[in-house]
Amino acid sequence: MRPFAFAEPGSPHISTGRPAALRWHNGLALLVLLPMVAVVGAAIRSTEAPHGMGSADAYDAELAAAKAVTPIPPGATWPPYLDRESDRDASYATGLGWSMVEYNAYCLWLGSWHRAHGAGDAQAETAAIAALTQTRQWQSFTDPLMPEQSRDHVAAIVDAAEQGDAAAVMAELEPNCQGARP
Numbered sequence: 001m002r003p004f005a006f007a008e009p010g011s012p013h014i015s016t017g018r019p020a021a022l023r024w025h026n027g028l029a030l031l032v033l034l035p036m037v038a039v040v041g042a043a044i045r046s047t048e049a050p051h052g053m054g055s056a057d058a059y060d061a062e063l064a065a066a067k068a069v070t071p072i073p074p075g076a077t078w079p080p081y082l083d084r085e086s087d088r089d090a091s092y093a094t095g096l097g098w099s100m101v102e103y104n105a106y107c108l109w110l111g112s113w114h115r116a117h118g119a120g121d122a123q124a125e126t127a128a129i130a131a132l133t134q135t136r137q138w139q140s141f142t143d144p145l146m147p148e149q150s151r152d153h154v155a156a157i158v159d160a161a162e163q164g165d166a167a168a169v170m171a172e173l174e175p176n177c178q179g180a181r182p
Helices: 021-045 055-067 096-119 122-137 148-164 168-174
Strands: none
Touching: 055 096, 096 122, 096 148, 096 168, 122 148, 148 168
8 A cells, every 4th residue: 555645536535645644743833833933032032132122112211311311511412313213113122222322421521521621621621520430320331231341441431531631532532422422
């Protein structure tokens, strides 16, 4: 007997060429695997960021909350990309709003210090150093998930400003603060 018998023409029994047990197992596997794929996919999406993912509304709320409490130099404004409407279909890393605002404020204060230092404006230079010193206590800079190397880098740049090292501050401003320079 052949292992895969095909029905004779005109027979009411149509065969797919596979045993019935194999067809049943394929259906069961599909019923079990599809929900698992959906769960794994959701888990991967929810763990793309250490603090999880949030909606565009949550990201916008973070931006607004961070801007409300994060100081920037007198006369400075937030870069335009922090005021654009977020992509409503996207997910955002929780904490990204705070990080974006605080990093831009850090850059704005560096730029303020650099201009004041170059102009010999001791009062503005002192104000910028005071603000830069506070960056070490900001939420994104104290986050336990921020790499120690990044914290050390920020501290070294703030130290450079305190010591009057305009070259070190400019070396930070030029490549890293293009969108947030006052």
